[in-house]
Amino acid sequence: MGRDLVALVLTVVELLRQLMERQAIRRVEQGDLSDEQVEEIGTTLMLLDQRMKELCDQHGVRPEDLNLDLGPLGTLLPRD
Amino acid sequence: MAADRAVVPWDSAEPLSGPIGVPLVDLLDRVLATGVVVSGDLVIAIADVPLVRVSLHALLSSVSERVPAPWADGGPL
Numbered sequence: 731m732g733r734d735l736v737a738l739v740l741t742v743v744e745l746l747r748q749l750m751e752r753q754a755i756r757r758v759e760q761g762d763l764s765d766e767q768v769e770e771i772g773t774t775l776m777l778l779d780q781r782m783k784e785l786c787d788q789h790g791v792r793p794e795d796l797n798l799d800l801g802p803l804g805t806l807l808p809r810d
Numbered sequence: 811m812a813a814d815r816a817v818v819p820w821d822s823a824e825p826l827s828g829p830i831g832v833p834l835v836d837l838l839d840r841v842l843a844t845g846v847v848v849s850g851d852l853v854i855a856i857a858d859v860p861l862v863r864v865s866l867h868a869l870l871s872s873v874s875e876r877v878p879a880p881w882a883d884g885g886p887l
Contacts, residue, residue: 745835752839753872760874800834808833 736789740782741796741806747782748807751775845871 754771757763763771786793798806852864871877 748835749838749842752835753842756839756843756872762875804831804833806834808835 733789733791737791737795740785740789740791741798743785744782744796745806747775747778842870843872845869845877 754775758768758771785791786796794809796807797809800806847867847869849867850865852866853860854862854864869877873879
């Protein structure tokens with residue numbers, strides 16, 4: 731039972747991470763950020779992605795486990 | 811004149827067929843980019859006994875020149 735809970739928590743974290751990643755891309759495209767800010771945002775997102783993969787490996791959760799199938803609505807995350 | 815227009819089968823009997831092609835996270839991203847206001851009242855109750863009241867007036871939006879951030883830097887959080 732514990733693993734499903736971990737998978738659910740990691741799904742929510744992954745959802746927020748991908749959402750923030752897209753928002754960061756939009757903000758960078760606006761062009762009103764300094765190069766240093768853009769670099770920091772990129773580094774932070776990269777570290778977050780690595781940390782997410784470590785957590786998934788640590789708990790034995792496959793990346794596709796994080797993706798929920800919402801029936802007629804499609805999927806929660808992209809099936810990359 | 812209106813007779814020749816084919817009626818779009820919107821109210822077809824069977825439900826939406828096939829998943830909508832867009833992942834939900836992309837929809838949320840677009841909603842945030844447009845900006846949305848969520849307002850409403852929530853009451854969390856157990857066995858019909860109201861315990862907690864949540865009154866929401868939330869603006870969810872991407873930061874842009876149209877919707878500026880309330881303070882310059884990242885702020886306390």
